[in-house]
Amino acid sequence: MSSILTNRGATVALQTLRSINDQLSTVQTEISTGRKVSQPGDNSAVWAISKTMEADVRGFKGVSDSLNLGQSTVSVARQGAETISELLTEVKGKVVAAQESNVDRNKIQADIEALTEQIGSIVNAASFNGQNLLKNSDTEAGSGDIDVLASINRSPTGVTTSDINIDKIDLGINEGSVAATGGTFAAAAATGTVNATQSVDIDVSGLTVETGTAFSLQIFGTDGDNSSFTAADYQSTAAAAQTQAEMAAGDMTYVARDGDTMEDVVYALGKKWEAYAQGNGLSSDVLDLDFKGSTITASSNVTDGTDSIAVNVSTISADAGNTIAGGLADLASMDVTSDAGASKALGQVEALLGIAVDAAASFGSDERRLQTQNDFISGLSDSLKSGIGTLVDTDMEEASAKLQALQVQQQLAMQSLSIANSQPQSMLALFR
Template sequence: MTNSLLTNTSAMIALQNLRTVNKGLSMVQEQISTGKKVANAKDNAAIFAISTVMQSDVKGFEAISQSLNLGAASVGVARGAAEKITELLVDMKGLIVAAQEDNIDRTKIQTDIGQLREQIDGIVESAQFNGLNFLKGTDSTDFLASLDRDAAGNVTASAITVDAFSLETAAGAAVVGLDTTGSTGVNAAGDAAAALIADTNDFEIHVDTGATFTEGDVWELRIDGRKINYTVAAGADHDDVAAGLESAINAAGLSGITVALAGGGAADAEVIISNNTGGAVGFEVTVTDGTGGGLANLNTLSVTTSADAAAALVSIEGLIQEAVDASAEFGSAQKRVEIQNEFVTNLTDALKTGIGALTDADLEAASARLQSLQVQQQLGIQALSIANSSPNSILGLFQ
């Protein structure tokens, strides 16, 4: 090999190797200090892009978990309140049963019923969490439940919807519409009727041909506690109302309950509901403008007379069922929210694990690599030193 003063090939090779070793040593030291093998886009653009998107999803799911925690707490308050209201209605039923006796002070029982109603009002008013009360009104609330990303990278949000279930006792305005002579157990105002119907007997709803029917009016029918609603449509007449009630009853699919229509036209439209269940069944129908709460009938619950006490016994069953339905609705919603929250938590952990697999450094391997590169660096420095001293041998040629 020819020696040259201008070009030291050995030194150039040694320097190149040393640069490579120093570069590798710098990368390993960065991995050890940051704990990541892909800390920025320069390290690995594809992996950095994937991990960044996944990290953004993790932040989103962590926020979703907070939303679901809020939802579970809100629904839990409503469920607890509905269950307590159910207990109070059961206590009220005990008072009404006692009022069926003739030798009883019904005035005092009526006072106790009024106190329980006021307690229910207090529970409904206080059953809120952060201002959200599911026992008032009929609006629904959406709780953010998930972020769904498709293959194209488009993200859509999905939510769990929880419906309010009114247990307010505020009564809607009564609306006439029941014929006061033909309907079974009808009151004098023609806005409500209730009766306990024995097996093989009928409960008759006579829709008054002379009544005015307003869009939005609600005919609420309870059969053995099962609530069936019909809302009056625009332009409906007595025949339309009767047909709507028949359709709603058939849609409920109650075993042993059949319904037929009679009359109509110039006469009252008759909805004849037959009880073939094998036992007595409570029937109740009320007509309001639809603004009342789910327990509005508590306002008219009376045991001051024997007839009132008998009607109250029919009504209380429907009110208890209303509260039971609310408890079940909120219980199911709370369970669903908690299940989704558990899933989101597990999904977040899985995403974090996936991000770590893509970007985290293998510190055991990095430690071993560091030791190797440090040795190579020392050897590279020695090799460069030797290569740099080789031109000195040219001086011997001129001595």
């Protein structure tokens, strides 16, 4: 049936042309923007996912900046610790030279003091963006370490962050003090004696570590006839029971810093023992102390049932007013102008050199850890960007082919519409 009022063919052709034009407009938009999903209307689910991932990528950029800042800060500290290690090696050379009595010890002492001042200058200068990891003498909580933003973690319940903790290692030369009176003094808070067993473990894990608390190591040997060892050489105090005044004046004391654990205290006491033992010429056969974790292991090859050596750890509470010393504070009191001072200095410098080397190694490990995390964050960001591209970017080859096909279909639809519109004119022939 033909009608001059209704042209079904033209209607169908027009609908087809409109559909083709809509598709053509979509493809042209994809090509011009480079994205197949550029707004929620294109694909709401994919658009929402891509926006969340884009926010994460931007967040990881901030994490990378934080890691770069942290790495630079640690790098400065590592360089400072390495330089200090080299200077301490020079100090050791001076101290060794001072062991000879026919040298000018006053000049050697002057050289040591000059090197000590230089070490102090390096510690003060080893700062990056106002952060100095070679200083840790503050009693303020949280001042003993820094947190470097390391990652953002997305989970079904929300977004959290994670940090890499970097401990400060004090290499300062400022002297501290232990209060001779006041506070709570606990003599032999942890104790052990080597006798016939010739070995004992002293567990100090039960002691409380609080910033400003002082710890000391005391030894007291008993050998009535000096048959196994010279008792006086292995007595760091006048009597078996150490007094608070003796602890305050002792060589083997340490005041806890912010962030210290018992393992840190044991390590510090171990370094004090190394200096004391070497400086006083103590034999490891008579008394050898090993410091690991929160345990001090004392051993001897000569003690027996009557000849024994007690090893004690005493404490003075922080409210006594103890002050925290620099990690290399013994440099300031080092004096090689006498035989006794030169001998003591040799033990001191060896222990101090160990502290500086350990600090440089620790900072090097921290620096590597930050670099590894930064590399991971960089790779993760690249993977997220690639994933976002897979979700929303236009496949240009496919879009190009589709554009050409739609252009052909558009031309054919227009031809079809033109033919459909011309059909009613043929009806005029019926009325001629």
